[in-house]
Amino acid sequence: MSQSELVGVLLAANFFDDKELKEEIIQDFADRIKGKPIEEIREVFGIVNDYTPEEEEEVRRENAWAFE
Secondary structure: OOHHHHHHHHHHHHHOOOHHHHHHHHHHHHHHHOOOOHHHHHHHHOOOOOOOHHHHHHHHHHOHHHHO
């Protein structure tokens, strides 16, 4: 299933308050990005990095555990 299709199903699951389906879809998204570099994750989700290099370094320092 494509990412855009999954988003549509996630929205429907949320509307119908289907917690099990939401958890399955969220796990699918997590599996798709697990172990990928941040640049690739940004590309997958269309996220633009608007941090300056200094701001990004500060975030990486404050959240070093997430980048291990």
